Amino acid sequence: MKIVFAGTPEFAAQAMRAIEKAGHQIVLALTQPDRRAGRGMHLQASPVKLFAQEKNIPVLQPASLKQSHPDLQKQAAALEAYQYLSGIDFDAMVVVAYGLILPQDVLDIASRNGRYGCFNIHASLLPRWRGAAPIQRAIESGDACTGVSIMQMDAGLDTGDTVLVGDLKIASDETSATLHDRLAKLGAELMVKVLNDLDKDVVIARTPQPSIGITYAEKILKNEAEIDWQLSAVEIDRRIRAFNPFPGSTSSLQGEQFKFWNSCLPKQVQIDPDAKPGQIVGCSADGVYVQCGEGVIEILEMQKPGGKKISASLCIPGGISAPNLMRFEKAANKQGDVNV
Known part of the structure; x- marks a missing residue:
């Protein structure tokens, strides 16, 4: 034909x-x-x-x-x-x-x-x-x-x-x-x-x-990329995987904005009742555990600004000894708009 x-x-x-x-x-x-x-x-x-x-x-x-x-x-x-x-x-x-x-x-x-x-x-x-x-x-x-x-x-x-x-x-x-x-x-x-x-x-x-x-x-917009840690671990995990490869989920840590490329829901992880959404609550051999609005997500693959995609555990300053108070937050510019 x-x-x-x-x-x-x-x-x-x-x-x-x-x-x-x-x-x-x-x-x-x-x-x-x-x-x-x-x-x-x-x-x-x-x-x-x-x-x-x-x-x-x-x-x-x-x-x-x-x-x-x-x-x-x-x-x-x-x-x-x-x-x-x-x-x-x-x-x-x-x-x-x-x-x-x-x-x-x-x-x-x-x-x-x-x-x-x-x-x-x-x-x-x-x-x-x-x-x-x-x-x-x-x-x-x-x-x-x-x-x-x-x-x-x-x-x-x-x-x-x-x-x-x-x-x-x-x-x-x-x-x-x-x-x-x-x-x-x-x-x-x-x-x-x-x-x-x-x-x-x-x-x-x-x-x-x-x-x-x-x-x-609906068409995927860049302003959807910013992670809202108040959401449940299930919702955040889906969004991270859905937005890989575009636009890539993002969040800020100690003034630097990171991209998140892969994640999963851990089967067993100790819950810190005092942890806040976005707070790093532990590390695994493959990544880092982050508290969400409901449940904990395991971030597997991240990317530093200007860097390559690597294991999330290697992106965190101090590696597995990272303090639990380290927390991902919403990145905003001087006008309060999300940086994506």
Whole structure:
């Protein structure tokens, strides 16, 4: 089959590689414009663009697909993309973490002339966690399982019919980084199965999403990173793992702001009835114990300002002999705003 592929990050590139490896022909790649990143803030191509260039696949990078955009430059880029799509031969469109809204006129192109329409790989069990950050929100909320939904796209926000679904259990030590990789692999496999079935003229059943159980995964904001030690150990542990790798949970210790990358709930730890939330109450071979609003959390991996990720026990001044009065606190600037 001839496929138009729209996507940007590595999650999308993995599906793109699987589609190409399965023998389908990707005739066009749509991806977001190159972004400045890294310490040197150099322009960097997306993983989807890099793979497309490797395979000599044409690439378009409009900043918007809305032909009515008020920015004339973006409007012109959207018109160029629309005209290109209108003029090429393809069977279906696959969209994965593209980052741009597909207007109805683009969806219509994918359904013309007997085409199969536009399919999306969404990293949740729809209608649970529609929206921008389904992986992070599933961990943050303590979901026991999640998965991937292959959806026939419509003009709504992740509201289309599902055509194939696969689920995964969320491990107790799962981070967004590890769950991302497992879901990317599952999503690629499911998308290839759908395309293979279509290529064999297998009728694909479409299942409307239920009207109950709808939740929205709002975009992760940097100001969510600051740890509130008044929360329970369970809630803080989920947030630390959910915000790994972005934006990384943060807290201040003796005037320095640290990032927290991994944690767990200790099975057995002596409770100090006088300990305050944020107070270090002990150390283990793997990390440090910190009192929370309810319960104790074991911080496993931290990062000093300007340093590398290391065992939390090595980040604490004095190591395992650190005084119990040492306490993580909310970092604030002179105006009282959180530093993230």
